[in-house]
Amino acid sequence: MSARSKASAELVENALGRKVPRVVGGREQDPYAGVGAHSPAGRKHGPPVRSCREFPADGDKRVSSLAEAFERCGLSDGMVVSTHHHFRNGDRVALFALQTASRMGAKDLMWFPSASFPCHAPVIDLMEDGTVHHIEGSMNGPLGDYCSQGKMRGLGVLRSHGGRWQAIQDGEVEIDVAVIAAPTADPFGNADGSHGPSACGSLGFALADSLHARHVIVVTDNLVPFPCIPWQIQGNNVDFVVEAESVGDPGQIVSGTTRITRSPDRLLIAENVAHLLREAGIMRDGFSFQAGAGGIALAFVDFLAGMMREAGVKARFVRGGSTKYLVDLLHEGLTDYILDGQTFDLDGVRSIADDPRHVPTSPFTSYNFHGKGNFASMVDAVVLGATEVDVEFNANVVTHSDGRLLHGIGGWQNCLTSGCTVLAVPSFRDRIPVIVDRVTTVTGPGELIDVVATERGIAINPRRRDLLDALAGSSLPIRPIEEIKREVEALCGGAPEQPRLTDEPVAIVKWVDGTVIDTVWRVEG
Amino acid sequence: MSVAAGGGSMGKSAKAKQKDERGAAGRRGEDVRSDLYVEIEQRAAGGIDVALTSRVEPYYGRAIREQAEGLIGALGLAHALVEIDDQGALPFVIAARIEAAARRMGASEGDARPERTAPERPRTEKDRLRRSRLYLPGNEPKYMINAGLYRPDGIILDLEDSVHPREKDAARLLVRNALRCVDFLGAERMVRINQLPLGLEDLEAVLPEKPDLILVPKVESPDQVRDVDAAIDRLAPDEPPWLMPILESALGIERAFAIATASPRVAALTIGLEDLAADLGIAKSADGAESDWARRRVVNAARAAGAQAIDSVYGDVDDTDGLEAWAESSRRLGFEGMGCLHPSQLEAVHGAFAPSAEQVWRARRIVAAYEDAQARGLGVVSLGSKMIDAPVVKQALRVVRLAEELGIGGATDEAGGEDGG
Numbered sequence: 001m002s003a004r005s006k007a008s009a010e011l012v013e014n015a016l017g018r019k020v021p022r023v024v025g026g027r028e029q030d031p032y033a034g035v036g037a038h039s040p041a042g043r044k045h046g047p048p049v050r051s052c053r054e055f056p057a058d059g060d061k062r063v064s065s066l067a068e069a070f071e072r073c074g075l076s077d078g079m080v081v082s083t084h085h086h087f088r089n090g091d092r093v094a095l096f097a098l099q100t101a102s103r104m105g106a107k108d109l110m111w112f113p114s115a116s117f118p119c120h121a122p123v124i125d126l127m128e129d130g131t132v133h134h135i136e137g138s139m140n141g142p143l144g145d146y147c148s149q150g151k152m153r154g155l156g157v158l159r160s161h162g163g164r165w166q167a168i169q170d171g172e173v174e175i176d177v178a179v180i181a182a183p184t185a186d187p188f189g190n191a192d193g194s195h196g197p198s199a200c201g202s203l204g205f206a207l208a209d210s211l212h213a214r215h216v217i218v219v220t221d222n223l224v225p226f227p228c229i230p231w232q233i234q235g236n237n238v239d240f241v242v243e244a245e246s247v248g249d250p251g252q253i254v255s256g257t258t259r260i261t262r263s264p265d266r267l268l269i270a271e272n273v274a275h276l277l278r279e280a281g282i283m284r285d286g287f288s289f290q291a292g293a294g295g296i297a298l299a300f301v302d303f304l305a306g307m308m309r310e311a312g313v314k315a316r317f318v319r320g321g322s323t324k325y326l327v328d329l330l331h332e333g334l335t336d337y338i339l340d341g342q343t344f345d346l347d348g349v350r351s352i353a354d355d356p357r358h359v360p361t362s363p364f365t366s367y368n369f370h371g372k373g374n375f376a377s378m379v380d381a382v383v384l385g386a387t388e389v390d391v392e393f394n395a396n397v398v399t400h401s402d403g404r405l406l407h408g409i410g411g412w413q414n415c416l417t418s419g420c421t422v423l424a425v426p427s428f429r430d431r432i433p434v435i436v437d438r439v440t441t442v443t444g445p446g447e448l449i450d451v452v453a454t455e456r457g458i459a460i461n462p463r464r465r466d467l468l469d470a471l472a473g474s475s476l477p478i479r480p481i482e483e484i485k486r487e488v489e490a491l492c493g494g495a496p497e498q499p500r501l502t503d504e505p506v507a508i509v510k511w512v513d514g515t516v517i518d519t520v521w522r523v524e525g
Numbered sequence: 526m527s528v529a530a531g532g533g534s535m536g537k538s539a540k541a542k543q544k545d546e547r548g549a550a551g552r553r554g555e556d557v558r559s560d561l562y563v564e565i566e567q568r569a570a571g572g573i574d575v576a577l578t579s580r581v582e583p584y585y586g587r588a589i590r591e592q593a594e595g596l597i598g599a600l601g602l603a604h605a606l607v608e609i610d611d612q613g614a615l616p617f618v619i620a621a622r623i624e625a626a627a628r629r630m631g632a633s634e635g636d637a638r639p640e641r642t643a644p645e646r647p648r649t650e651k652d653r654l655r656r657s658r659l660y661l662p663g664n665e666p667k668y669m670i671n672a673g674l675y676r677p678d679g680i681i682l683d684l685e686d687s688v689h690p691r692e693k694d695a696a697r698l699l700v701r702n703a704l705r706c707v708d709f710l711g712a713e714r715m716v717r718i719n720q721l722p723l724g725l726e727d728l729e730a731v732l733p734e735k736p737d738l739i740l741v742p743k744v745e746s747p748d749q750v751r752d753v754d755a756a757i758d759r760l761a762p763d764e765p766p767w768l769m770p771i772l773e774s775a776l777g778i779e780r781a782f783a784i785a786t787a788s789p790r791v792a793a794l795t796i797g798l799e800d801l802a803a804d805l806g807i808a809k810s811a812d813g814a815e816s817d818w819a820r821r822r823v824v825n826a827a828r829a830a831g832a833q834a835i836d837s838v839y840g841d842v843d844d845t846d847g848l849e850a851w852a853e854s855s856r857r858l859g860f861e862g863m864g865c866l867h868p869s870q871l872e873a874v875h876g877a878f879a880p881s882a883e884q885v886w887r888a889r890r891i892v893a894a895y896e897d898a899q900a901r902g903l904g905v906v907s908l909g910s911k912m913i914d915a916p917v918v919k920q921a922l923r924v925v926r927l928a929e930e931l932g933i934g935g936a937t938d939e940a941g942g943e944d945g946g
Contacts, residue, residue, distance in 0.1 A: 268674060
């Protein structure tokens with residue numbers, strides 16, 4: 001399969017000076033050209049036209065098993081199979097689907113998850129036995145190590161949530177079979193995530209797949225008679241419905257990162273970021289913000305809520321990943337709406353089911369760069385994390401400083417277009433400085449990152465003269481990024497050694513417009 | 526190392542006196558962070574080998590090996606196997622652990638102190654602001670490096686109760702290195718030593734690093750203070766630290782004034798309520814009613830001796846309301862500060878021991894009236910129709926100074942009307 005070979009040897013330098021492959025998986029790539037520099041062309045990709053004549057007039061699309069559904073979809077070698085991460089580490093459908101395909105003898109599949117989690121580690125066996133050729137989606141833990149060590153036959157492609165929608169919509173990735181885990185569905189294929197014993201919240205990540213994939217299979221453990229109300233996935237896009245014992249464990253969508261940190265360092269960072277928003281005048285009536293899951297972000301929400309209460313200020317909307325902390329804001333009347341891309345805990349799941357002001361969104365509404373706008377750029381402030389940031393404010397979220405794949409991009413890249421993008425990070429972790437001369441992998445360009453807030457000081461991007469002016473005279477510890485870097489290197493005993501990487505690409509990182517912003521290289525050893 | 530290879534052959538290979546063939550220090554295990562475990566094995570020949578496992582190997586592996594080799598050499602060991610299991614420890618911690626392991630092995634010579642990188646700061650004043658003092662367990666490195674960032678008035682590197690008896694030697698080296706290398710950002714640098722005679726070894730280790738204040742635990746007699754004083758005269762006569770005796774027993778409370786006046790270096794008296802409750806055979810309650818008399822006694826004795834009275838700690842770090850109530854009652858009794866077990870307690874404590882804006886406003890008016898009287902050569906200070914007594918002026922001057930240190934305004938509000946005084 002020549003089209004499935006790894007990157008061609010030809011590397012080009014993109015606008016950030018990063019070497020990126022010209023051709024990946026047989027498809028020519030555009031190197032990153034700068035923020036807003038790439039103009040897309042052509043029309044959106046669509047699945048083949050189908051007729052209702054092919055489907056039961058009584059709307060009953062149930063088949064006896066996933067294998068039968070695959071069979072009738074014409075599953076064959078080299079196809080692209082997609083799954084989704086609404087259950088995060090509690091997902092049971094992705095493995096079920098890939099193992100079923102394996103038993104059916106399928107080879108060289110491309111797995112296209114919206115994100116992968118440690119529960120998906122057994123996919124390594126399926127790559128070893130030839131069922132799965134490669135993964136395009138986030139890889140961490142054992143899958144990240146497998147890819148980082150160059151063991152995957154094809155090149156990994158990492159995309160943001162918005163970038164995944166863009167890639168599907170633009171036809172960069174043509175999904176052959178989408179398998180959607182549904183906490184509630186009817187025999188017609190209408191499906192929803194907010195109800196049922198396995199309720200997990202929004203199914204927004206599967207929406208693009210349902211619209212653009214050649215075949216769509218809904219797998220549910222809670223079949224209800226037509227109509228499934230509400231529905232987020234429209235049955236009119238669905239080929240088959242399969243009943244399963246369990247699609248996932250919603251208890252596992254709560255990860256360790258959805259609780260407020262108890263670390264005093266991280267609390268200090270969170271409090272400073274909340275102060276910054278207030279002092280810069282961003283926290284005002286009718287404003288909006290987004291803070292992901294993660295100890296610092298949640299603590300930030302808590303501090304900000306206190307300040308909003310004190311000032312009598314109310315947000316028009318907050319963007320989720322929803323957690324208990326956002327739900328509390330809604331109940332207290334500190335925000336009119338939660339626009340939610342993903343539920344991070346069971347409080348979020350219950351709220352999205354019961355409260356019409358808690359609205360499920362999708363990567364299309366929130367993040368897609370190739371749409372007529374998106375919500376992310378309308379948000380006044382966003383608080384994010386990063387593994388590394390350099391003195392030009394470029395940041396890395398996908399690799400560890402030693403080059404190993406560590407995290408998916410999630411919505412991180414998409415959120416950078418907010419009015420004020422804050423990276424809230426400790427200045428060092430286990431002696432490893434976070435501020436470096438050059439990030440291992442650029443995931444987001446520095447011109448979109450406005451503030452780097454650490455426990456040792458807050459660096460404001462010199463491009464944001466307006467923010468610097470607004471914060472002149474502030475009691476916050478605002479310092480040049482180079483100064484914080486020097487201080488931390490002195491504590492840590494000098495700058496860290498550079499990672500030992502080869503010149504062999506193992507994955508590429510896409511920017512929100514589909515261009516290639518950086519390459520992940522095979523690690524040594 | 527086999528028994529045959531030990532003993533006599535070692536004497537030739539190392540300058541240091543050897544007692545054991547091995548020495549170990551530090552910690553390892555799943556929950557260990559920012560620390561390391563070191564085991565040193567003396568060898569007859571073969572130079573120095575460093576076997577390193579480290580969480581930060583790709584970034585600092587070379588630096589750790591070089592540091593270890595340098596330290597072993599500085600400790601007078603020519604041939605040794607050094608096994609290090611590192612969990613991201615900073616260099617001052619690595620130095621302390623390697624030195625502790627070598628000392629435990631019997632290497633008594635050499636100087637393994639890290640280069641002093643903490644900035645020199647002027648001696649603290651006897652009556653400086655001491656609203657909060659943040660306890661840092663002396664053998665736990667991970668809390669040290671950022672302690673100053675939370676802006677406590679003081680930090681306490683504790684060698685006493687938070688350190689296991691078997692780890693006193695290791696903690697002493699770690700605290701010494703922290704004093705040399707960690708910038709506590711203007712927090713007063715305090716060390717709680719052990720009771721004498723063990724405390725003498727602590728003083729020998731830490732006094733060269735010029736701590737600002739020594740907390741002396743479980744003081745029951747002025748002689749205990751005098752003993753510490755004498756050790757300071759011997760070890761650090763030029764830059765002696767202040768003393769803060771801790772009264773933690775019925776006898777100590779009874780002798781509070783004698784203890785407070787035992788040395789002019791006593792800057793403050795404090796009280797240890799856990800031990801006191803045990804000594805009295807009573808349970809400690811949330812509002813501390815049972816220790817009311819003892820606390821008042823400490824305040825009175827300290828004041829009478831011209832020292833500050835500093836309260837104990839509030840043990841439940843999750844109970845902010847309880848802490849606020851305690852600190853508030855503490856301030857009303859006359860205490861000027863209290864201990865903190867967690868940075869999350871600092872805000873409440875600082876709030877309770879800072880004067881209110883209204884108090885500052887009143888104090889400023891009194892000070893202004895005083896200055897006016899001074900300028901006009903009047904012996905009597907008056908504000909409106911009220912005479913102001915000298916002690917009131919003195920108190921007002923204190924409040925104004927405190928307000929200036931803390932950046933509290935309180936200057937403009939007209940709500941005070943004409944009732945000042």
